[in-house]
Amino acid sequence: MNETDLQLVVDCASLAPSVHNTQPWSFVERAGGLEVRADRDRRLDYLDPDTRQLHISCGAAIEFARLAVRTLDLACEVQLLPDPQDQDLLAVLAVGPAETATPLDHALVEAMPRRYTDRQPYSDEPLPATLLAELRVAAEAAGAWVKVIQQTDDRVALATILTDAEEIEAADPAYAEELARWTHEKAEEEGLSERAVRDDWPEGRVSDMPLRDFTGHGSHPHPGAEAPRVVERDTLALIGTSKDEPAAWLCTGRALAQVLLRATVANVSSQPLGPATDFAETRARVRRELKLVGHPQFLLRLGYGSDAPHTGRRPATQSVTRP
Numbered sequence: 275m276n277e278t279d280l281q282l283v284v285d286c287a288s289l290a291p292s293v294h295n296t297q298p299w300s301f302v303e304r305a306g307g308l309e310v311r312a313d314r315d316r317r318l319d320y321l322d323p324d325t326r327q328l329h330i331s332c333g334a335a336i337e338f339a340r341l342a343v344r345t346l347d348l349a350c351e352v353q354l355l356p357d358p359q360d361q362d363l364l365a366v367l368a369v370g371p372a373e374t375a376t377p378l379d380h381a382l383v384e385a386m387p388r389r390y391t392d393r394q395p396y397s398d399e400p401l402p403a404t405l406l407a408e409l410r411v412a413a414e415a416a417g418a419w420v421k422v423i424q425q426t427d428d429r430v431a432l433a434t435i436l437t438d439a440e441e442i443e444a445a446d447p448a449y450a451e452e453l454a455r456w457t458h459e460k461a462e463e464e465g466l467s468e469r470a471v472r473d474d475w476p477e478g479r480v481s482d483m484p485l486r487d488f489t490g491h492g493s494h495p496h497p498g499a500e501a502p503r504v505v506e507r508d509t510l511a512l513i514g515t516s517k518d519e520p521a522a523w524l525c526t527g528r529a530l531a532q533v534l535l536r537a538t539v540a541n542v543s544s545q546p547l548g549p550a551t552d553f554a555e556t557r558a559r560v561r562r563e564l565k566l567v568g569h570p571q572f573l574l575r576l577g578y579g580s581d582a583p584h585t586g587r588r589p590a591t592q593s594v595t596r597p
Contacts, residue, residue, distance in 0.1 A: 275308075275369055279346050283308060286342035289386045290531060292331035293318060293548070294456040299332045299364075301339075310336050310365045320452045321443075321552055326523050329364065330572065333527020334534075336365045337416065338386060341535075345383045349373040354524050364524060385538040392543035393485060395475055396577025401509050405540050412532040413513060417525030419568060420533065423510035429482065431563040432510065432550060432573070436484045439549035439556045444487070453488055479504045483575060486548055508575040510547075512560075518569040526571040533574070543579030546572065 275283065284301050287310070292298060298316035302309040310332060317328050336352060343350035349370030356366050406422050413420040423429055443449040480503045513529050515522035537544055550573040551557050560570045 275343075275346070275348075280308070282346070283339050283342040286383060286386055287335045287339035289389070290331070290335035290338040290527075291389070291391070291534060292334070293322065293327040294453075296328075296331065296456065298328045299335045304366070307366060307368045308339060309363060310339065310367070312362045312364055314362070318452055318456075320446070320448045321548075324554075325520075326571075327552075329520050329523035330527040330530065332364050333524035333529075334531040335527070336367070336524065337528040337531035339367055341379055341382050341386075341531075343367060343369055344373075344375045344379040347372055347375050354521055381539050382532075382535040385535045389534050389538040390543075391545050392579040393545050394579055395479055395481075395506055396508050396543060396575075396579050398506075399578050401542060401576060402540075405536070405542070406509070406511075408536055409511065409533045412536055413529035416529035416532055417522070418513050418515050418529035418571070420529070421512045421514065421564075421566070423512060423564075428564050429507070429510065432547075432560070433483055435556060435559055435563065436547060436549050439552065440484060440486065443549060443552070457488060479506060481506045481508065481575070483508070483510070483547055484549075485545065485575075508577040511574045511576055512564075512570055513572040513574070514566065514568045514570045516568050518571075522569070523571065530572055537576060541578065542576055545575050547575060548573075 280303060287299070287301065288297065290299075296316045296318060298313045300311045300313045302311060312325070312328055312332055314325070314328070317325055322328055336354075340350045340352055349372075351368045351370060353366045353368065355364065357363050410420045410422075423432060482505050511533065513526055513533065515526055534544055549556065550560055551570055557570050560566070560573075561568075564570075
């Protein structure tokens with residue numbers, strides 16, 4: 275890759291989603307490709323003690339970078355965790371010979387700057403079964419699986435788990451302090467803008483899932499409130515893996531990238547429901563109560579929204595190193 279191509283790839287990778295928009299990655303140019311490395315200084319101390327969410331975030335950046343290389347009409351092979359002695363080296367992208375990109379490759383890359391987290395209400399229009407099937411196939415190709423949560427009992431269980439998990443988080447002052455540290459009035463380059471996380475749903479409408487309260491108080495309108503409410507029941511997609519280890523977390527991130535970009539191409543919005551999978555104890559509860567075979571890693575709500583992006587990115591030149 276020449277200098278222009280490298281910059282394009284890094285610019286695209288830098289658009290990947292990350293927990294609280296921390297962007298915990300760095301990129302190093304190497305002969306014949308690119309290294310994706312963990313930036314552990316950007317790890318969340320409270321929400322990510324085992325670096326699972328850092329790995330998921332970097333996995334998404336790896337997949338964004340791979341897709342960008344493909345749109346240069348070049349082959350790209352990804353090797354995860356290539357050096358056991360260097361735990362910060364999460365992946366090497368080896369750029370291969372000429373290989374024509376597919377229309378889907380181009381569509382996914384074009385969707386990158388349009389993808390965002392939409393925390394506002396979605397319409398009642400159901401997602402097409404063909405799209406949900408496509409998301410499952412894409413996740414499997416990335417080394418993960420997707421389960422669409424449809425059964426009422428499963429949704430009730432998830433709502434309870436989300437409520438309990440956030441109550442536990444909100445009871446710890448360290449949680450609120452970390453949220454405040456990564457939430458800013460403008461958040462032009464990193465973190466979460468106050469506009470992006472504000473809860474301004476219309477009066478009388480509420481989700482059946484508690485959505486993270488970014489004030490740190492774990493407070494939500496809910497279907498059982500006194501005033502009658504329209505209850506929104508969005509599509510829930512759970513991403514999981516057969517194992518629960520760093521390589522599987524990176525695969526989760528790659529699968530998440532595919533799910534989010536393909537949803538964006540279909541004009542579908544998304545929002546993570548983080549408390550359901552933030553900690554090992556909660557993930558174990560999700561696994562047990564939903565009778566899952568495998569390890570739940572990431573829960574999303576999906577639907578047709580109407581909001582606009584509110585989070586920025588730090589310049590890609592801050593996260594790339596050249597020899």
